[in-house]
Amino acid sequence: MRAVVFEAFGEVPEVRVVPEPEAPAGGVVVAVEATGLCRSDWHALAGHDADVQLPHVPGHEFAGRVQAIGSGVTGFEVGQRVTAPFVYACGVCGPCRQGNGQVCLDQRQPGFTRWGSFAEYVVVERAAVNLVALPDEVPMPVAAILGCRFGTSFRAVTQVGRVRAGEWVAVHGCGGVGLSAVAIAVAAGARVLAVDVSPRALELALKLGAEAVVRTEVASRPRIPAPGEVDALALAVGVAIGGQSTPVANLLTIEGTPDPTPSTAVPDLIQELTGGGAHLSLDALGSPETCANSIQSLRPRGRHVQVGLLPPALGLPAVPMHTVIGRELEVLGSHGLAAHAYPQLLALVAVGRLDPAAMITTRLTLDEAGPALAAMAERPPSGVAVIDPRT
Template sequence: MRAVVYDTVGATPEVRQVPRPACPPDGVVVDVAATGVCRSDWHAWRGHDPVPLPHVPGHEWSGTVAEVGPEVPSGAAGFSVGDRVTAPFVLGCGRCAWCAEGNAQVCPDQQQPGFTYAGSFAEQVVVHAAATNLVRLPEAVDLVAAAALGCRFATAFRALTGVARVQPGEWVVVVGCGGVGLSAVMIANALGARVVAVDVSEAARARALELGAAVALPAEEAAAAIHEVTGGGAHVGLDALGSPTTLDTSVRALRRHGRHVQVGLLLGDAAEAPVPWGLVVGQELQLFGSHGMAAVDYPAMLAMVADWRLDPARLVGCVIGLDDAGAALAAMDDPSPAGGGMTVVSLAPR
């Protein structure tokens, strides 16, 4: 099959012929219809997140089942060849206590396509433990739009619904309006919250307003402005970027008893970023981490997509072919201004 491969950190990704993947007994092989180009793939390519080499990137995708392992349930409760599917970027083992509780996103034996094994920049990708991880897509959900769900959109959805538990009428501040942040703006607005979007980029702020933000503010001294706009601070703050500055802004923007959710990864030295603990203790703030979303939680999100309360297709900016995927990944060395939309690789049906 054709796949995008790089042999060493930072080497030019190129399309080449590789063996088709073997189907695991408890898993499936999927014909990839579309796959997103995500900054997490860029981090791995640049060596910030070690991966086995040579490597095929890609971790957010949609497609149809091509082969089913003998241990996968079939029929209405299982999966069959031809089913339209997607999966989270974190695949639980399906055997541990965390998976049994519906928390595969923190499975200690998790696998991640595009990181721990070959990903979806290819004509086929494998899903292990399909009964735990595979998600059937409603016919109303377009396959290109579905490729936006597995990482950025689903991560934002669970951060707001499952972790922060956003309520209608609450103020939600989203700091960093890239893929996760713009998804969070759209989702929070659909949940009935009032959204303040914060970003250094004017283009990103404008896009956030288009997607439902009530207010968009530049990053400089945003916390003070948020307290004025919201009448005392946000109920929920979400750091969608992951930096000491964006974390600090989100926490300081909260009202008393506010909830901060850390979604953006803080890498390297930033992982030790300070937190204003005086505010956390004195105002009884709550701090949460949020890492993806398990397959068991997808139905609520897909229902909102199917009835148009959420439209992830609005986040897609560019659709390219597999031959251009490596160049799109490398282009993230010099990213265009935020707000331009995510790039999706579409694979022509065979």
């Protein structure tokens, strides 16, 4: 089969011809029709994950059709439309028995512990607890991004973050995970404020229903606006939602300095725009700055959910625990979505309550996938990029 392969960390992956996988006992082989390009794949390429063994095929969110079925697998047939979460659970450990396969004690991950989905075929192990049948109403590219970004955000916002209608939700980082969180929080009736460095990403957040956006420049320490300066810099913008023009408050550019200490400008602005701070805030990027800013932007008794990866290889973030204690905040982590929880999410997508397709901005061939992955650190796509391994 053709697959995207890298043989050294940090190199530009290339398409190679490698052996086609066989279906293991209890598992299946899926012919991949769509797979997402995710920041987590870049972490694997950069060598931030100790489980990645070279040579390696990245890719961990995908959809396709069953190509081959291993011994002991029942309930699925060749040609059936399927997807799977990025954590292959065991189904028998303590967390799995409690319904928390996303934190399985014996988890296996395509694109990390196993070869992944930037290929014509990928293996799904332990199909009984990990393979998910797709309704015909859900297109393959949409189903592909449910496996990591949208599924992860769905659980992070609705289950871990316990969002409630009318609450303010701040989303720090508007890549695929962040935009998914925006769409899900809006669908839940929350008021959403999105933060990013990219005007295009913020434009997408507005189209998905964000009520306010904050634009920051790439800098470790933003300049704190002087009193009254926020109003002077604010721009009145609007977005058409459901045929009506909805006002959106305060698109702000914060100028930075080379000083690498964390910024207090973004949290202060969020406190002002939300009338006291977000009820729920998510770091959907994964950096020391966005982690700290997310926590600092919360009102008392607020909830921070860490979704973006913070690999130890990049340094451990300085979590502002004085703020956590003083405001009695909850600091939570969220890691994927178990396969058994997919039907609820798929039903919302199938009836149009959630529209992940609105976030897909780039479509790539398999030959384009390697260079695009290598460029993610410097030139991440606005929105979501989806790869078709058949092209």
